[in-house]
Amino acid sequence: MDTLEVVAVEVPGEDYGAEKYREILLDILQDLGLYKSIGRIYIYSDIKRPYFAIYGLFRGSLPPLKVRDMGDVTQVDGGYQIQVEEEQHMDDLLKVLWAKYGREGVDQPDRDILIVATESSPEDLVVTDIEVEFRQDLVDALGRITPEGFRNRRNEMNEEGFFFLASEETIVPKLIDEAKEQIRRMADA
Amino acid sequence: MLEPVMFKGGVYKHDLVLELVEDLGGYVLQRNVTQAEIILLLLIPSNDMTTLESLVKELRGELTRAPLAGTEVAVVTPTLAIHHLPHVACDVAEYLRRFGTKSNMIGMARGVGKKIAQINEFEMDLINEHDAAVFLFGNFIDCILGKEKLYRNIEVPVIVTGGPEIPKEDLPYAFEYVSTVGRQAHRSRKASEIASLDKIVAAVGRALDGMRKEIEMDPLTTSPPRVMNAVREQIPDIERSFSPLPIALNLNGCRIKLPYDEYSREVEKIAFDEGVTLAEIARITPSKMKNYIVVRILPMSETGFVF
Numbered sequence: 001m002d003t004l005e006v007v008a009v010e011v012p013g014e015d016y017g018a019e020k021y022r023e024i025l026l027d028i029l030q031d032l033g034l035y036k037s038i039g040r041i042y043i044y045s046d047i048k049r050p051y052f053a054i055y056g057l058f059r060g061s062l063p064p065l066k067v068r069d070m071g072d073v074t075q076v077d078g079g080y081q082i083q084v085e086e087e088q089h090m091d092d093l094l095k096v097l098w099a100k101y102g103r104e105g106v107d108q109p110d111r112d113i114l115i116v117a118t119e120s121s122p123e124d125l126v127v128t129d130i131e132v133e134f135r136q137d138l139v140d141a142l143g144r145i146t147p148e149g150f151r152n153r154r155n156e157m158n159e160e161g162f163f164f165l166a167s168e169e170t171i172v173p174k175l176i177d178e179a180k181e182q183i184r185r186m187a188d189a
Numbered sequence: 190m191l192e193p194v195m196f197k198g199g200v201y202k203h204d205l206v207l208e209l210v211e212d213l214g215g216y217v218l219q220r221n222v223t224q225a226e227i228i229l230l231l232l233i234p235s236n237d238m239t240t241l242e243s244l245v246k247e248l249r250g251e252l253t254r255a256p257l258a259g260t261e262v263a264v265v266t267p268t269l270a271i272h273h274l275p276h277v278a279c280d281v282a283e284y285l286r287r288f289g290t291k292s293n294m295i296g297m298a299r300g301v302g303k304k305i306a307q308i309n310e311f312e313m314d315l316i317n318e319h320d321a322a323v324f325l326f327g328n329f330i331d332c333i334l335g336k337e338k339l340y341r342n343i344e345v346p347v348i349v350t351g352g353p354e355i356p357k358e359d360l361p362y363a364f365e366y367v368s369t370v371g372r373q374a375h376r377s378r379k380a381s382e383i384a385s386l387d388k389i390v391a392a393v394g395r396a397l398d399g400m401r402k403e404i405e406m407d408p409l410t411t412s413p414p415r416v417m418n419a420v421r422e423q424i425p426d427i428e429r430s431f432s433p434l435p436i437a438l439n440l441n442g443c444r445i446k447l448p449y450d451e452y453s454r455e456v457e458k459i460a461f462d463e464g465v466t467l468a469e470i471a472r473i474t475p476s477k478m479k480n481y482i483v484v485r486i487l488p489m490s491e492t493g494f495v496f
Binding site for chain 1: 271273328330331332354371373
């Protein structure tokens, strides 16, 4: 079952290739943990020309990651203890805590336990902007999905979604318009 | 006739297998020890196979036929980027190894794209040092047909793989085309995917059988395993080579993994009981792979004798 709402891949004259690129797309999005944030995705490729276009719509913006999202925050003697469950952003968490409370104010008695010497709870501190990280991963994913030989690339990204075009030839406005027109047709179908 | 087989079993008492192989006049091509397990690639005279089988049964080991043993196969991808590696390329290379061949992965410098793909002379020479090559292509018919220029001038048999079905007539320079092995972003686990890998092994086997038949028409002056044994006996430094397989066998010779500049004279002087040296019965040249030594045994038509 697809985790995205819509996944459509169209490659004229290459039905097998279209089906396989659908699998590749889903595998890569899953590997990078991106499928939760993308609602719809359309791929159109004309191998005769050749070019490869991907258009996607986001599911909504991601809220910034706060200390309370990373684990349990409890009051202890001499401050607050953070029992970290999400270690992926541990380095960001330490940087934020050091900046706010100084190195001497943050103790790490165990790998996943931090004790902050403060009287007010640090749970509302912003650790990182996940949105930025997501967009970096997305650009990486688009590069991986696209056939490697398509070295000329153009990427448009806004609040709602993204449009990625790759080609072996120089990307000219006419090619961009054509790719967008094909994607629009697929989205309207 | 020598039969290629693979022995898998415990390290305990495996010396008995080695001794028996020597007594029967066979050859040990490769010896891999992994903790308490050992894998041996052997060449055994077919008439004596039952003797070895009964010993292996006694040792609770496993003996399987390794049809590709004593050969080297190149697994070629358009580049070494994440688009082509690791999944399909590693699966194919690893699967070929299970059937006894020595598979080498080669990523081309500029093999990508439909119009811009190209192969250079060095890559071509390197691939030609192998017994066969497997070119791994993608999922679009148009691209697979367009990349024919990459393997058109390769002298060894080339097995092309790709996703879609393409009639063999459309790929005249390929020895065979194996479909359903195109680009993918996951490991081959499904039964259908493993079946596709089996098809590649079968195609490589047919290509090598064809080459063996060609060699039989004008036999080599001596067999590559015999050269291998002579190198092991007369150049002790080969045992100190860091390579996991210090002597890689080919159908018409072998690759000795020692620096050409330092050891080529010693290799030329290797003597056989029949009173000839290796330089008299083989061409000894530098390899394109890390300046190793390539030995190509001359056929009977050039030397006038066989031993």
